[in-house]
Amino acid sequence: MGHERFGRQIMPIITHILLYIAYATISGTVGIALTQVGGQDIGASFLGAIALFCACAVTHASISTTAASGRIGNAEKVIKRDMERLRVAHREVTADIDAMQTRIDQIEAAVATQSFGAPQIEAPTYQTGGPPQIESKLIEQIVDKLGAAMDARLQTIQNAGITPISPSAARGPMDLVREALLENRVELYLQPIVQLPQRKTAFYEGFTRLKDANGRLILPQEFIPAAEQAGLMSTIDNVLLFRCVQIVRKLMKQDRRVGIFCNISPSALADEQFFPQFLDFMRENRDLAGSVIFEIPQDAYENRTSIEARAMAKMVDLGFRFSIDRVTNTEIDLPDLERSGVRYVKIAAQTMVDQILHRGLRPRSAITREIAATDISAVYQRYGIDLIAERIETEDTVLEVLDLDVPFGQGHLFGTPRAIKESLMEETAPPREFYLKQSGRIA
The missing domain is CATH 1.10.287 (Helix Hairpins)
Structure with missing residues (x-):
């Protein structure tokens, strides 16, 4: 031969x-x-x-x-x-495996229900001095900053010669946020991310919502401008991010395959007080590396500082992955994403159709030949990155996304964000007395 x-x-x-x-x-x-x-x-x-x-x-x-x-x-x-x-x-083959796994899960659930009743979620156990103490320190920092913002606002009112009729006279959006944090009125909403074309849930994205004393949701547009002006947006993101990580651990007790996208602000990565302790917290929970994906906007990623880039690298060294969302320009540098530990890119379905299909924009890569629109997803996967089409609202949009061979989809068509069980939220909440003592309401 x-x-x-x-x-x-x-x-x-x-x-x-x-x-x-x-x-x-x-x-x-x-x-x-x-x-x-x-x-x-x-x-x-x-x-x-x-x-x-x-x-x-x-x-x-x-x-x-x-x-x-x-x-x-x-x-x-x-x-x-x-x-x-x-x-x-x-x-x-993947569809057959998923169908078989679904059937096995149904059988296991039926057996567990008959033998032991409904499954119970156990609280995570940590060694002394572990993550709960780390979280307590961070929450203490957050409460101090929120309290300082309140004192500064009241001092401004007094210096202006205005006497409030009552403490509620100085209330504003940040006061509602402060009270929601102190009273543990923080909820986590999950929205499914499905595998296409089977539409089987593959991941969830976590959204955090605050409630006022009457149970009404505090919309982000109500408090974000004031929080950003006061420099408190990163502190709010930080405590919500910890809640998301704790919820993931709870959910893993039921299903090891669960994966949740958690938003993290670039300012949190650059926070000299927050990030070292957060890194210790994630090091203690590095077994969550396959289940927690940290998400940052495209603009923040492309304009990240050297400090933020090093912080991302430290997270990647622990095995955690990143996702890019809010993509406005599909001419993305794929080799740079691969080096930075980015494994998912979320692009709005309409943006995909407009820029990739109609305008012919392509990601930057080592491939020199002309890339067809149907091969874009394969090019991303060549760099270990999966595409997720988000904001899918109609079946026609699904067909357009399938024409581009996108492996995952997200949008109200597949499921709206829903709050997780209240009992699960209570298990992960810090003690109320701790918040009250830190705010000075209990001597």
Whole structure:
């Protein structure tokens, strides 16, 4: 077999050499004929022979190039066809495995219900000095900052010569946020992220919501401007992020395959007081690395400082992954995302259609050939990144996303954000007395 392969490699070379020798022989014969028969001088005959040889050589090279291009094109078509077959087969096998796993889960749930009743969620156990103490320190910092903001506001009112009728006279959006944190009125909402086209839930995205004393949700647009102006947005994000991590641990007691996307602000990564303790907390919980994905906006990622980049690298070293959302420009640097530990990119479905399909924008990568719109997802996966189409509201949008071969989808069509069980929230909440003591309401 080795001799046959060697023969196949040598034969084309020998064939080309023999043909060029034949071209030279024919050209030399014509040159001699021009001298002896045509009566041309030696110089003219020599130039004629050279011209004939060059013409033969150029024709030969052109034919050889065309044949080689045809063989390469045919090979590429065969490879693409085989890849498509493998992709279809992989999807079918994945669907069968998912269906089988679902059936197994149903059987296990039925057996557990009959034998032991409804499953109970156990509270996580930590060693002394572990994560709860770390969280307590962070919450103490948050309460101090919130209290300082309140004192500053009251001092401003007093300096202006205004006497409030009652303490509630100085109430504002930040007061509602402060009270919600102190009274543990923080809820976690989960929205499913499904696998396409099966629509089987693969992940969840966690959204945190605050409530006032009457149980009304405090909308982000109500308190975010004031919080950003007071420099407290990172502290709010921090305590909510810890709550999300604790909920993940609770949910893992029921299903090890659960994965939750948790938003983290770049300012939290750069916070010299918060991040070192948060890193210790995540080091104690590094077994959650496969279940917690930290999410930051595209603009914040692309404009991150060196401090924030190093903080991300430390999280990646622990095994945690990142996701980019709020994408406004699909010309993304994929090698940079891969180096930074980004494994998911969320793009609004309409943005995908407008920029990738209609405008022809492509991510930056090492691939030099023209990339078809249907191959975009494969290019992302080449760098270990999965695409997620978000804000899917209609079935027509699903069809457009499927045409782009996007593996995951998110939107109200697949499920709206829903609050998790109240009992689960209570188990992960710090003691109310701790908040009251820190705020000075209990001596």
